[in-house]
Amino acid sequence: MIEGTNILIVDDNNDITCILSDFFLLNDCNVYTAQTGKKAIELIGKENIDVAILDVKLPDINGIALLDTIRIENQTVAIIMMSGYNDHNTIIEAMKKGASDFLLKPFELDKLILVMLRTLRERSLLIENEHIYKSLEDKKKIELLNRELQGKIKELTTTYNISNRFNSLNIYDDIYEKMLDIIFDVLDVKLCRFYFFDNYSKEPVLYKEKKRNNGVAVDSSTFLSEEFLQHLHTPKKYLIRDNQLFLPITIKDEHIGFVLVEKKRNGLEISNHYRDSDVFFLKLIGEKASTQIENRILYESLFDNVFQTLTSLIEAINKRDTYTESHCKRVTATSLLLAEKMSLAGYERDVIKFVGPVHDLGKIGIPDSILLKSGGLTEEEYQIMKSHSIFGEEILSRFVILARESKVIRSHHERYDGKGYPDALSKEDIPVCSRVIAVCDTFDAMTTNRPYRNAMKRQDALNEIERCANGQFDPSMAECFIAMMENDTDD
Numbered sequence: 254m255i256e257g258t259n260i261l262i263v264d265d266n267n268d269i270t271c272i273l274s275d276f277f278l279l280n281d282c283n284v285y286t287a288q289t290g291k292k293a294i295e296l297i298g299k300e301n302i303d304v305a306i307l308d309v310k311l312p313d314i315n316g317i318a319l320l321d322t323i324r325i326e327n328q329t330v331a332i333i334m335m336s337g338y339n340d341h342n343t344i345i346e347a348m349k350k351g352a353s354d355f356l357l358k359p360f361e362l363d364k365l366i367l368v369m370l371r372t373l374r375e376r377s378l379l380i381e382n383e384h385i386y387k388s389l390e391d392k393k394k395i396e397l398l399n400r401e402l403q404g405k406i407k408e409l410t411t412t413y414n415i416s417n418r419f420n421s422l423n424i425y426d427d428i429y430e431k432m433l434d435i436i437f438d439v440l441d442v443k444l445c446r447f448y449f450f451d452n453y454s455k456e457p458v459l460y461k462e463k464k465r466n467n468g469v470a471v472d473s474s475t476f477l478s479e480e481f482l483q484h485l486h487t488p489k490k491y492l493i494r495d496n497q498l499f500l501p502i503t504i505k506d507e508h509i510g511f512v513l514v515e516k517k518r519n520g521l522e523i524s525n526h527y528r529d530s531d532v533f534f535l536k537l538i539g540e541k542a543s544t545q546i547e548n549r550i551l552y553e554s555l556f557d558n559v560f561q562t563l564t565s566l567i568e569a570i571n572k573r574d575t576y577t578e579s580h581c582k583r584v585t586a587t588s589l590l591l592a593e594k595m596s597l598a599g600y601e602r603d604v605i606k607f608v609g610p611v612h613d614l615g616k617i618g619i620p621d622s623i624l625l626k627s628g629g630l631t632e633e634e635y636q637i638m639k640s641h642s643i644f645g646e647e648i649l650s651r652f653v654i655l656a657r658e659s660k661v662i663r664s665h666h667e668r669y670d671g672k673g674y675p676d677a678l679s680k681e682d683i684p685v686c687s688r689v690i691a692v693c694d695t696f697d698a699m700t701t702n703r704p705y706r707n708a709m710k711r712q713d714a715l716n717e718i719e720r721c722a723n724g725q726f727d728p729s730m731a732e733c734f735i736a737m738m739e740n741d742t743d744d
């Protein structure tokens with residue numbers, strides 16, 4: 254029934270306190286008593302009180318004020334008021350402030366037990382309600398945390414993907430084009446552009462553009478005002494105008510250009526066109542692109558240094574054999590023309606540009622007695638001469654960044670039919686740049702005077718190339734080369 258209940262009796266009348274204590278102790282309750290309001294508040298703070306029975310008149314505080322104070326301290330303590338005065342106003346005020354009942358002294362103990370039972374039932378409902386409310390609140394909090402967590406995971410995944418895509422770029426990729434691709438995939442934009450600042454005029458020049466289907470180009474005159482450009486030269490600032498966002502691209506504190514992105518006009522307020530996450534990702538993409546461009550500049554500078562070193566080696570050969578110098582220059586020029594006619598990719602043309610002048614670099618390892626011999630070579634001498642393609646590869650392979658180029662040098666004497674050297678590769682197994690150089694190298698050798706033979710006539714040499722198509726040379730390249738040379742009016 255009421256056993257086990259923790260009850261606090263607050264009354265300055267000792268007789269009443271004793272009677273009530275005895276009664277509740279007989280009903281196996283735990284009883285605490287206080288003569289003053291102060292003592293009562295102390296016990297409420299210290300003990301786990303279920304029900305407090307308060308007298309309205311206490312020596313230090315009014316019982317109604319004590320009711321208020323207890324409510325502030327503890328919402329779940331049930332409070333029963335008692336008084337010797339039948340004052341309606343006091344009763345109404347006590348009930349308004351949350352008292353469970355009001356007993357007029359003297360009262361029957363049987364009535365007290367009924368009041369206690371009802372009060373405990375109401376309190377148990379109140380506590381259960383509070384638990385339900387709290388668990389609902391907890392559920393809402395968990396849902397909110399889950400949403401925040403999902404947002405964070407999405408943000409981290411996008412950040413990782415952006416970094417990963419930039420890190421996987423190779424040296425021949427166009428960084429600006431890739432940057433626009435990534436912006437397009439990450440942000441819901443209908444158009445993005447990259448502008449360079451012209452070195453001399455400092456005017457922006459459109460370099461790349463990417464549009465969604467039905468994207469309409471923005472009118473450049475609407476944003477390239479003096480004020481606007483000044484803003485874009487402010488370090489690390491971005492600018493949002495209507496549905497457009499401009500982000501400067503900076504390398505070592507120098508503004509090399511800016512990205513413009515444009516979102517769909519979706520009827521939102523201007524400030525809602527771009528979320529914080531849009532700006533965050535755009536800035537991240539801009540920073541990653543800047544780092545890649547810086548690395549590319551370093552790489553190219555390293556590449557130039559290596560090229561200078563190799564050129565010095567070639568000069569050493571040229572001092573021994575003047576033929577090699579002019580021959581390499583002509584082979585490079587013709588190979589680049591052929592590569593263009595064959596529509597080879599930009600990076601393949603870059604490889605030819607690098608390899609062409611140094612493709613016979615390995616001749617540095619060939620003794621003068623063979624390299625400069627005026628008559629024909631013996632079989633043994635010829636075998637030594639052939640090793641120049643492997644020597645060339647060995648020299649270049651010391652530079653890790655020239656792995657592709659060293660393979661092209663190794664294979665520049667391979668034949669399409671698999672009868673070349675040093676690896677007897679055939680058809681498409683031979684690097685495409687080696688196949689290009691092979692045609693131009695042979696043509697130039699045939700049409701140049703050597704100490705041991707006179708140059709062939711140009712047409713005879715072209716006929717020879719035609720005859721050797723599909724044997725020594727890639728047929729499509731041989732055909733393209735002949736057409737290219739026949740259209741050349743220099744002869």
Ligand SMILES: [Fe+2]
Nearest residue numbers: 612613665666
């Ligand atoms: Fe060669």
